[in-house]
Amino acid sequence: MTMNWHQLLCAERLGHRPVKDEEGRSPFHSDHDKIIFSGAFRRLARKTQVHPLATNDHIHNRMTHSLEVACVGRTLGIRVGAALKAAGDLPAHIVPTDIGDIVQASCLAHDIGNPPFGHTGEEAIRNWFQKEGAFYLDTLTPGEQTDIRVFEGNAQGLRVLTTSEYYQYQEGMRLTYATLASSIKYPWCSEATVSQQRPKHNKYGIFQAELTYFHEIAHKTGLIQKGEDWYCRHPLVYLMEAADDFCYGIIDLEDGLEMGIISWDEIYGILRNVIDPAQIAELEKTLNKVSDGRKPAILRGKAIDAFINAGTQAFFNHQKDFLNGTVESDLISLCDKNVMEAVQAAKDLAKRKIFNHSKRVELEIGAYATIATLLSTICSAVDAFLRDPQQMTYKDSRVMSLIGDNNFHPQVLQKQGNYRYLAIMAVIDYISGMTDNYATNLAKQFNGMGESRY
Structure with missing residues (x-):
């Protein structure tokens, strides 16, 4: 069994939407523009690349890094596209710049799911749900529990693209299947990863919440299935x-x-x-x-x-x-x-x-306390809201007002699947979408040590 470029470069959009023809840009360049204009991408400007809360303007943040990766990826894609075209391996309607556009878009999105403080933020979320917040996961399925206990920024990235940004719970950014497939570095789920049944024992790219979308993307692009909820990578990955x-x-x-x-x-x-x-x-x-x-x-x-x-x-x-x-x-x-x-x-x-420089290590340690404060405060309020909104404390009601209680309404989440699991995922959406600065300042406010921002 083999894949073919005709399917792999599918320009239809998530949700089985037809190819969108626009003068002046290809469907894949449209993907690039949607990502660039998204709030999730904009917030990368205040997210850690390597050095948390860097005050030196010359140091890279997630946005500058993503833009530079996209520049390299575009050229790499165009050159590969030209070589494939010259060999007669691409469909007639595909030109080398189409390959460049797809790779450029996937490069722009490759870190879009990273929480504040980068990989330390990922570890801090995992740490809290494995310890203090473990009881919130008691009623979840094993796969849902693993999604949260070993939270992964790569899987969150697909969630941003397909679920939480633009058309929330309605295919998100509605990107082409080719771009979405080219954005999935680890095309398998969390539970099999933890049990060491996948190529990377500490990485995965799909939450249970996006599993239906994942199968849709894989089928439309013709990815080869390798096991349950597991496909091979798209070549452009x-x-x-x-x-x-x-x-x-x-x-x-x-x-x-x-x-x-x-x-x-x-x-x-x-x-x-x-x-x-x-x-x-x-x-x-x-x-x-x-x-x-x-x-x-x-x-x-x-x-x-x-x-x-x-x-x-x-x-x-x-x-x-x-x-x-x-x-x-x-x-x-x-x-x-x-x-x-x-x-x-x-x-x-x-x-x-x-990575082991003392100043960086100091800030990483502090990130754990910041993330723990945010999760503890918000999860407590959401839990009270799920049990009985009429019995919430005044503090919990104010927290829900801050984060938007409409995002946790049963009419929104129960249509998607397990209500409690999706509510916790919505909490993670909120926190992982924060910039380093906002997460730090909000945690200070929650602890009663913040400064007025009026």
Whole structure:
């Protein structure tokens, strides 16, 4: 069994909506625009990339990171599209820029479900529901419990795209099937992941709440089913993931240099090997004329171009394996050895020096208290609302007024499935959608230590 590009590039929209023809933009470029204009994407500007609550304007946040990944992904997609078109492998109506548009849109959305404080925020949500908030999950099914106990930003991302943004509980942003499928890095559910029955034992991409949408997306794009609630990846996921890895390989190190955590020599030692040897002498002559702070910008373009060339070649060489759904590794692992080793070395350096920097660790620890305060206060109020709105305390009623009690009304949630599970997911929607700054300030307000924001 194999997949085909005609189905994989399906331009119909979630909810079995027909292809939308617009002058001046493709259906896939329309996806890009919908994501850019969403509130969820806008809030990424105040969400952690690596350094929580960074005050240095030169340090990346989730939005700047996502935009840069989208730029790399677009070029990577166009080059792959051109190679496939030249080989006669794409449908006649598809042009290389269509591939670029799909990958660009999926890159824009790749972190859209991340909570405040990044991966630390994910861990803080998990930690609270595994301990203090565990009793809220007692009546849920095992799969629903696992969704929350091992909350995953990737699954929340699909929820933002299909459920919580724009048309709430009515297919969300209503993106094309191709873009949605290309956004699902881990096309399986939480319970099987925890029991170590999936390729990644700590990652998944689908909540029970979006399971019906997931099957619809998989069937419309022709993904190969590998097990219960489990499909192979869409081939273009590998391009989105590679664009993200390429940017990590450069941008995290640039931020580390800006903050004085690592040196220029450490960065150049990693990236020098991916540059064309014929360009080294002229490059180093130019680098020697500028300060260390300006050197990354000079090196960046050449390094990214080398990464994109290697990614394009690797994808084209293994196209049949991607269409057969047999690739278990990421695209980086299939790239030229110098590129593969450079990306891995960059990740190792960032993990060793940047992620363990004392200031970052201090803020991460504080994030646990912030998330715990928010969950404790809001879940208590929602629980009281679910039991009997007429018996709520005044405090609980004020909390419900703040977060919007219409989002928890039985007429809204009971149509979708398990009322209590979806109510807790709505709490997580609210908190995971917060920026770092808003989450911090609101937790202070809840603790009686906030400042007036009038």
